[in-house]
Amino acid sequence: xxxxxxxxxxxxxxSLLPLVANAQAFRAYVASYxxxxxxxxxxxxxxxxxxALNAIVNGGEVWMLDSANYNxxxxxxxKDASIMAVPGxxxxxxxxxxxxxxxxxxxxxxxxxxxxxxxxxxNPGNDGIQMTTGRLTVQDSVIAVVSNGIxxxxxxxxxxxxxxxxxxxxxxxxxxxxxxxxxxxxxxxVSYSLVAxxxxxxxxxxxxxxxxxxxxxxxxxxxxxxELSGANVRVTVHDTTVANVxxxxxxxxxxxxxxxxxxxxxxxxxxxxxxxxxxxxxxESLGTNLVRxxxxxxxxxxxxxxxx
Amino acid sequence: MxxxxxxxxxxxxxxxxxxxxxxxxxxxxxxLASYxxxxxxxxxxxxxxxxxxALNAVADKGEIWILDSANYNxxxxxxAQNVSILAIPGVTASFVAAGSFPxxxxxxxxxxxxxRNVVIAxxxxxxxxxxxxxxANSELSMEECVFSNTVFDALNVNAGxxxxxxxxxxxxxxxxxxxxxxxxxxxSGSQMQGGYGGVDxxxxxxxxxxxxxxxxxxxxxxxxxxxxxxTGTSTSTSKIMLARSTVTGVGSAAxxxxxxxxxxxxxxTIVVASSAVSGNYINFQQLNNGVIRTMGNNYIGDPVLVGxxxxxxxxxxxx
Numbered sequence: 001x002x003x004x005x006x007x008x009x010x011x012x013x014x015s016l017l018p019l020v021a022n023a024q025a026f027r028a029y030v031a032s033y034x035x036x037x038x039x040x041x042x043x044x045x046x047x048x049x050x051x052a053l054n055a056i057v058n059g060g061e062v063w064m065l066d067s068a069n070y071n072x073x074x075x076x077x078x079k080d081a082s083i084m085a086v087p088g089x090x091x092x093x094x095x096x097x098x099x100x101x102x103x104x105x106x107x108x109x110x111x112x113x114x115x116x117x118x119x120x121x122x123n124p125g126n127d128g129i130q131m132t133t134g135r136l137t138v139q140d141s142v143i144a145v146v147s148n149g150i151x152x153x154x155x156x157x158x159x160x161x162x163x164x165x166x167x168x169x170x171x172x173x174x175x176x177x178x179x180x181x182x183x184x185x186x187x188x189x190v191s192y193s194l195v196a197x198x199x200x201x202x203x204x205x206x207x208x209x210x211x212x213x214x215x216x217x218x219x220x221x222x223x224x225x226x227e228l229s230g231a232n233v234r235v236t237v238h239d240t241t242v243a244n245v246x247x248x249x250x251x252x253x254x255x256x257x258x259x260x261x262x263x264x265x266x267x268x269x270x271x272x273x274x275x276x277x278x279x280x281x282x283x284e285s286l287g288t289n290l291v292r293x294x295x296x297x298x299x300x301x302x303x304x305x306x307x308x
Numbered sequence: 309m310x311x312x313x314x315x316x317x318x319x320x321x322x323x324x325x326x327x328x329x330x331x332x333x334x335x336x337x338x339x340l341a342s343y344x345x346x347x348x349x350x351x352x353x354x355x356x357x358x359x360x361x362a363l364n365a366v367a368d369k370g371e372i373w374i375l376d377s378a379n380y381n382x383x384x385x386x387x388a389q390n391v392s393i394l395a396i397p398g399v400t401a402s403f404v405a406a407g408s409f410p411x412x413x414x415x416x417x418x419x420x421x422x423x424r425n426v427v428i429a430x431x432x433x434x435x436x437x438x439x440x441x442x443x444a445n446s447e448l449s450m451e452e453c454v455f456s457n458t459v460f461d462a463l464n465v466n467a468g469x470x471x472x473x474x475x476x477x478x479x480x481x482x483x484x485x486x487x488x489x490x491x492x493x494x495x496s497g498s499q500m501q502g503g504y505g506g507v508d509x510x511x512x513x514x515x516x517x518x519x520x521x522x523x524x525x526x527x528x529x530x531x532x533x534x535x536x537x538x539t540g541t542s543t544s545t546s547k548i549m550l551a552r553s554t555v556t557g558v559g560s561a562a563x564x565x566x567x568x569x570x571x572x573x574x575x576x577t578i579v580v581a582s583s584a585v586s587g588n589y590i591n592f593q594q595l596n597n598g599v600i601r602t603m604g605n606n607y608i609g610d611p612v613l614v615g616x617x618x619x620x621x622x623x624x625x626x627x
Contacts, residue, residue: 026404026431027379042342042378059432059457061402065377080432082456082478086377087425088398109502111456111478135529137478137501157529157557159501161476179557179587181528183499205612207587209556211526234610238554238584264584264607286607308580308608308621 027061028052030091032068049075049083049093056081064091064115071101078105084113092116095125095145104131106154111137119145119168127151131158132176138163143171149190152178153200159183165190172208175227176200180208189217193245194235196223198257202230213240220247221268222261226281229256237263246272248294253279262305263289273299337371338362340401342378359385359393359403366391374401374426384409384436388416394424402427405436405458415443417468422449430457438464439480442491450475461486461508465493473497483508483536484527490516499526505533506555509548511574512540523551527558527566534558534566534588537598539574546576550583559589562616566591569598577601581626586610594619 028040029052036051038044042065046052049070052062056079064070064085069092085091093115095101101117104110110131117128126147129136132154143149144166151170152158155177162184165171171190174180175197187193193215196208208224215221221242224235235251242248248268251261264286268274274291277283277300284305291297335350340362344355350365352375359380362372366389374380374395379402395401403426405411411428414421428439439455439462442448448470455462459481463470469492470485477484480503487493487509500506506527511518527534534555537546555566566588569576574597581603585591589612594600601622602608611617 024433026433027402057433059430061429061456063377082429086398086400087395109479113454113476135479135502139476139499157502159499159526159528161499161501161526179529181501181526181554181556183526183528183554207557207610207612209528209554209584209587211554211556211584234587236556236584236586236607236610238607239552260610262586262607262609265582284609288605305607305609307605308602308623 024057025055025060026057027063028055029063029065030070031065033066048072053077053079053081064089068092069094073097074099074101074103076103076105077108077110080109082111082113083115085115087114090114090116092118094118094120095128096120096123097125099125100127100130101125101145102129104129104134104136106133109135111139112141113139114141116142117145117149118142131156142166144168148173152176152180154178155204160185164188165193170195173197174208175206177204178206182208182213183211185213187213187215191218192220192223193218194222195225196233196235197225197227198231198233198259199227200231202228205232205234208235210235210237210240212238215240215242216244218245220250221245222249224251224259224261224281226253226257226259226279227255231257233257233259235261237261237266239265241267243270247276248274249283250276251281251283252277253281260284262286265289267291269293272296275299275302277301333365333367333370335366335370337373338366339373339375340380341375343376358382363387363389363391374399377401379404381411383407384411384413386413386415387421388419390419390421392422393426395426397425400425400427402429404429404431405439406431406434407436409436410438410441411436412440413443414441414446414448417444417446420447422451423453424451426453428453428455428458428462430459432457435459438462440464442466442468442470444468454478455480455484465491467491469493477501477503479503480505485520486510487518487520489513490518493520495520495522495525497524500528500530501526502529503531505530505536506558507548508533508536509546509576510538510540511544511546513544514541515543517545517547520548522548522553525553527553527555529557530559532559532564533568535568535578537569537576537578539571539576539597542573544574546574548578550578550580552582554583555585556587562590562613564589565593565618567600568593569600570595571597573597575599580606582606587612589613590616590618592617592619592621594621
């Protein structure tokens with residue numbers, strides 16, 4: 001009797017297994033030793049990010065268990081997802097073939113932690129991450145691509161913390177009503193490191209807040225620029241250093257719109273122009289900034305504001 | 309206020325369901341691993357699989373080391389002993405809130421619990437409630453942790469003291485950190501991003517002070533409140549000290565604010581020094597008995613709703 005019961009239970013369990021294997025998990029795992037035919041569990045991880053994203057529910061997680069590359073083409077993320085490489089490892093996602101490494105479909109909430117988003121030197125890509133709306137958090141990561149590290153054209157809300165941007169055209173580029181918070185990050189030799197445009201569509205206000213960042217090399221450190229009539233941009237800078245660039249903090253109106261930049265407790269040094277205002281933009285200083293040892297410390301008008 | 313009552317009721321009901329991990333162990337250190345089995349001895353050679361087994365195996369004031377990256381709970385875990393829980397460097401460990409329960413609760417008084425290098429998450433398929441809930445006059449320390457997507461507060465402190473360092477809170481359904489009724493919370497070097505609110509101090513207990521200190525931290529992108537202080541009785545005080553920190557991108561309506569201190573009774577106070585509060589829909593709302601004190605060295609500006617700030621700031625001089 002006991003043997004029969006065991007057999008029955010075995011049949012039941014066996015019949016349930018395919019259901020379990022096909023069910024979407026809260027968390028999927030990838031590893032260099034994984035296979036995309038696996039169920040993406042910790043014991044049987046998948047190999048590439050798309051397989052893991054397919055395996056999780058909306059709002060689920062993907063953990064990268066060891067250091068390797070985890071894509072073979074642009075990864076389009078079309079669900080809420082948190083993706084991270086476990087501490088001590090790093091997960092690489094490469095931009096190649098003239099395409100971005102990651103595209104986030106509109107409206108989704110995505111978090112990336114401890115990943116390296118780089119360019120394939122043999123077959124270059126363009127941007128690191130592209131999105132329009134939704135929410136993105138990037139933490140403890142490296143982005144080194146040929147075009148924009150993160151490019152947002154829309155009302156997305158992004159947050160970047162403790163990450164590094166190396167080389168490329170722009171580090172973080174936001175417009176079209178985006179809201180960006182960038183803190184504790186380093187940008188080196190990016191042509192235009194942190195760029196917020198009044199652009200994309202009229203009637204939008206694009207915001208960028210920068211705290212505790214270090215920017216060196218390239219053409220311009222931080223840009224708040226009016227590029228479209230009827231659009232607005234505001235940039236706030238706090239505890240941030242820019243050095244060895246052509247223009248440190250730049251607020252300008254080029255082709256329309258309004259542009260404001262407010263700077264507190266920050267430094268612009270060893271650059272062509274430290275603080276650069278032109279074309280009707282407003283460049284505010286709290287009077288607590290170090291602006292020294294530039295070719296020209298201030299060009300244009302700097303509006304003093306008092307602390308609160 | 310309506311938003312918080314269901315949470316309090318949920319907390320009470322969950323406390324009734326919580327199963328404390330009985331403290332019967334003798335090991336100074338117990339080990340967990342993805343390849344462990346709960347019938348093992350929880351040694352490094354024979355690790356256990358889930359946190360309750362390790363809590364049963366470890367002695368009071370002992371340690372639990374987690375040896376590889378995986379999830380380590382199957383339901384709410386109530387910690388009822390002095391213990392340090394850490395995932396070793398190079399891996400991380402998760403405790404997931406699921407089934408309308410918190411991931412971790414501490415309901416025993418006079419104990420000290422620490423957690424390091426762990427992820428507190430919500431099961432999107434079967435959502436939980438809080439991430440970590442401190443319900444007794446005990447001490448909790450959390451370091452190098454990630455809290456993500458909890459349905460209620462990520463860290464909910466109803467009593468005792470909590471200390472959070474160098475941690476990330478993402479997309480909390482209520483506040484990233486909420487302190488109630490005379491509890492004390494210290495947060496440093498941390499980021500609170502997205503979700504409903506950042507830091508909250510509330511107090512309905514008479515003749516007591518809820519105290520939250522936030523330093524060197526970023527609060528950004530919350531849908532309603534960045535820093536939020538309320539009181540519910542005439543002799544209760546809630547105080548949030550914000551130093552060298554940033555509050556930005558918070559709110560989307562006139563009822564929201566980066567800094568919000570409001571109460572018809574009691575004394576909710578926010579103190580701000582060397583910080584930036586900018587780019588919020590409304591930077592501050594000081595209402596009724598609420599007080600927002602500033603040291604004069606903050607940048608508070610660039611609200612989305614120009615002219616929308618409510619009330620006034622009270623300045624004080626540095627000493």
